[in-house]
Amino acid sequence: MLQRIKKVSLILFIGVLAGLATTSPLQAQEVLSDSEIHYFLNIVRTSSRAAQEKALKTIEKNWKPEFEIMALEVMYFGYSTDVGLKMALLLQKKTGQNFGLDFNKWYEYVWNKEQKILPDYDYFKSQLHKSLDPKFEQYFQGRQENSLIRLDEIRWGGVQQDGIPPLRNPTMIPANRANYLEDDHIVFGIEVNGDARAYPKRILAWHEMFVDEVGGIPVTGVYCTLCGTVILYKSDVNGTVHQMGTSGFLYRSNKLMYDQATQSLWSTLEGKPVVGPLVGKGIQMDYLSVVTTTWGEWKKRHPETQVLSLQTGYQRDYGEGVAYQAYFADDNLMFNVPTVDGKLKNKQSILAIRLPDYPEQPLAISVKYLKKNPVYQSTIGESRFVVFTDKTGANRVYDATHLNFKKYDQYTKATDIRGETWTVYEDRIENASGEIRPRIHTFNAFWFGWQAAYPDTKLVK
Incomplete structure (x- = not known):
């Protein structure tokens, strides 16, 4: 999130393991459970080095692919500690990947494979994160079957609930x-x-x-x-x-x-x-x-x-x-995604179009391209649309069924090939005869974020 908050987050990352012994309700008991999920939670529930070593040895002995994400998340929050280092070494040993403490590389490795999580991974995630904010527990616990996205790809952004206040x-x-x-x-x-x-x-x-x-x-x-x-x-x-x-x-x-x-x-x-x-x-x-x-x-x-x-x-x-x-000054990401697509720079602005009737046909159009082409027309499925781009680079998209436009004054007037003049409003375009075509709801986005959400998107540039 914000650079200022990112610094606070770094302190929290370190504190999750170093400070849990005195501040977290997870710390209340030193008697440790033997379930697979608790192998990992035990590491952050206790300040006892002996208990942590026992948990690490149990994890290594019983290793399975479902452990990878939990090992990574423990490492993520404790990367500056001895536990974080040992977890990184264990991950390297069990996966054959040599990423050290580069948790972004580890995330990419995990995210680019089929999701493998234990049946109670949601409990692990809820317990791990509730030490940061008690409200986080409810986000995950008991909700593994009620998820449309991969739980292993949900990543803490460095703030508490409404820590960036609406x-x-x-x-x-x-x-x-x-x-x-x-x-x-x-x-x-x-x-x-x-x-x-x-x-x-x-x-x-x-x-x-x-x-x-x-x-x-x-x-x-x-x-x-x-x-x-x-x-x-x-x-x-x-x-x-x-x-x-x-x-x-x-x-x-x-x-x-x-x-x-x-x-x-x-x-x-x-x-x-x-x-x-x-x-x-x-x-x-x-x-x-x-x-x-x-x-x-x-x-x-x-x-x-x-x-x-x-x-x-x-x-x-x-x-x-x-x-x-x-963050805006360069093309680097603060939080990585499974893959980046080099067709455009990560933070190059695109116009994102995803029509309700054709949700499986997302479209991205480079804003740079649209600035050079103030009138752009195309179709998605059977829906024809027109994009008008003004001198500031602002994009407005309208239904253009059975219409072809040849000119836009980049303010409030557009002309179709029949010579009809249309007035451009925020919610519609309208000609002198009272014919109306509605605005199509679209938005701008950085290329990397849109492509990460819709990897099969079509790109016009």
């Missing part, structure tokens, strides 16, 4: 009072039922989520800074308004949300529960449109817009480009 019903101010913003500052713009709002990147990067009511609709906006996505959802699903938060965990470097009522983990990219009791109940939040643009362009299009106030209730340095400055 903005809940944040204070908004009129555009003419937003003196802290320059025209070239990046904002995430939304319009719901005519209610236009701007969420500056410089603020949202510190919070990664906002929960609000916009245009009379409860919404959840989630910004995964690591994978570059900003996605807007309707929070109401079949009459239930889900109160979302930041779980503290990642899946393939993508932020996992949680809902307050059931503590289920949710996919940021798809807006649906992926671990927990809500899985399999047909619950999925509907997408709404969001555009990444500049403050100057957004307020020109929407002079009546409201924008986040600096008075968030939190003390942060909300200067432009401050949050995640080091």
Whole structure:
């Protein structure tokens, strides 16, 4: 997560083993269980070197492939300790891989194989992580059968639940009072039922989520800074308004949300529960449109817009480009993924399109390509769409069934091959005859994050 928090996380990593003897409820007993899961938990439940050595010898004697991920996770949290080193040596001995204490290489090794976990791996994961935050226990325990994603790929992101605090019903101010913003500052713009709002990147990067009511609709906006996505959802699903938060965990470097009522983990990219009791109940939040643009362009299009106030209730340095400055400065990942695809640089921005009627045909279009081609038309399945890209590089996608466009003024007017002029709005395009084509909900993402989630995605560049 944030570089500042990453430093705190490093201390926590070391403290998980070094400090558990005095701070964790797992530490209460020195009498150790002999079950396979407890071979590993015993190592962090006791400060006794003799007991740790006994557990390590038992693990080595009874080794099986299902042990690899648990050995790795114990090593991950204790890599700076003697136990972490011994676990790394054991992993090398049993797997034939020579990665030392490079746990990213170990994760890639495990993740690129078929998942092999014990039937009660969820219990191990819950007990290992609850020492970081007691709320983490519920994420996993008893939920192994209620998971749509690999549990071994769920990785702690370095913060407690809501450790990166969402903005809940944040204070908004009129555009003419937003003196802290320059025209070239990046904002995430939304319009719901005519209610236009701007969420500056410089603020949202510190919070990664906002929960609000916009245009009379409860919404959840989630910004995964690591994978570059900003996605807007309707929070109401079949009459239930889900109160979302930041779980503290990642899946393939993508932020996992949680809902307050059931503590289920949710996919940021798809807006649906992926671990927990809500899985399999047909619950999925509907997408709404969001555009990444500049403050100057957004307020020109929407002079009546409201924008986040600096008075968030939190003390942060909300200067432009401050949050995640080091992460955005190069192409390195903070949290690795199973594989990276070199067709584009890791953090090159793409437009991500995944239509509800054709979820198995995801599409990524390079934003650099779209900047050179302000009008781009294509089809997914039988659905035809058009992408209009303005001078700021902002992308808006609309239904274009039976239409072909030849020109876009990169502001509010587009012309089709019949010579008809269409007005470009946030939620639709409309011609003089009153014919309307709706906006298709898409978002931008870093290439590596989208490709990790959808390895079979088609790429246009």
